[in-house]
Amino acid sequence: MRDYDGKTAAQRVADRRRRLIEAGYELFGEHGYAGTSVRAVLRRSGLQDRYFAESFADxxxxxxxxxxxxxxxxxxxxxxxxxxxxxxxxxxxxxxxxxxxxxxxxxxxxxxxxxxxxxxxxxxxxxxxxxxxxxxxxxxxxxxxxxxxxxxxxxxxxxxxxxxxxxxxxxxxxxxxxxxxxxxxxxxxxxxxxxxxxxxxxxxxxxxxx
CATH class of the missing domain: 1.10.357.10 (Tetracycline Repressor, domain 2)
Structure with missing residues (x-):
């Protein structure tokens, strides 16, 4: 199934994962591992809470x-x-x-x-x-x-x-x-x-x- 922007479900998952990695890169680089939270990653990536567990356990x-x-x-x-x-x-x-x-x-x-x-x-x-x-x-x-x-x-x-x-x-x-x-x-x-x-x-x- 494709959504309104023409991407498959797998492509949307991959895109969200990429955004999480990019947000993690920025935050780990700025604040370190101990200074970063899942919520901060979600805010930086612009994604909702449920999407973190979609790609990462922690x-x-x-x-x-x-x-x-x-x-x-x-x-x-x-x-x-x-x-x-x-x-x-x-x-x-x-x-x-x-x-x-x-x-x-x-x-x-x-x-x-x-x-x-x-x-x-x-x-x-x-x-x-x-x-x-x-x-x-x-x-x-x-x-x-x-x-x-x-x-x-x-x-x-x-x-x-x-x-x-x-x-x-x-x-x-x-x-x-x-x-x-x-x-x-x-x-x-x-x-x-x-x-x-x-x-x-x-x-x-x-x-x-x-």
Whole structure:
């Protein structure tokens, strides 16, 4: 069945969900997870009370969806930056450069990604974990090829991504005089160190029993 504006029921549900995510993005970015309520999200989105439960069980689920959108957008930026760069080190630098530029120009995004997801519930924590692995998969693709017996490069890539995340927090908090370019240089240095070690020790067994 179609309504007066020519949209199907499924399209109307998807549109309301999008509006809730956009409202959540604005409010979580402005007031944080603890400072946001379902009612505030509904007011910002212009939707009636019954429509929140249509798409989300609670604020935790909404924040998880907001974070997922942020990561999806970052993955698109990172892939474009990697494709435009030449060589694994240059691609790694291009990837972290793209991430830092996006965060520098959008402080609400930075707050949600680096701070608010840490204070949310289990749904958001699981989504954050998934997001870190998605970014790590891109990094792992840039690392040197190794024999299957060498272990899982994704573990090392995840280490680079997790460390980069902490550096981003340090930078955005204004600690230790760290600059955006400093983050790019430090993360690239770590990536290069991992890549060089992998190339020099092809029989390493990361993650295997000791």
């Amino acid at each position: 604020l935790d689920s909404l924040l998880a969806a907001v974070y997922e959108r942020i990561i999806d957008e970052e993955l698109i930026r990172c892939r474009a930056a990697i494709d435009a760069a030449g060589g694994s080190s240059a691609s790694a630098r291009a990837m972290i450069d793209a991430l830092t530029r996006a965060l520098e120009g959008d402080r609400p995004r930075a707050r949600i990604k680096l701070r608010e997801v840490l204070s949310a519930g289990p749904v958001t924590r699981r989504q954050r974990r998934k997001g870190l692995y998605n970014l790590a998969e891109l990094v792992a693709e840039l690392l040197p090829p190794t024999p299957s017996s060498a272990g899982d490069p994704l573990l090392l890539a995840l280490g680079v991504v997790a460390t980069a995340n902490e550096l981003l927090i340090t930078w955005l908090d204004g600690e230790r005089g760290l600059t955006r370019q400093g983050v790019v240089d430090a993360v690239t240095f770590m990536f290069d160190a991992v890549a060089d070690r992998m190339a020099a020790t092809p029989t390493a067994t990361w993650g295997s029993p000791g």
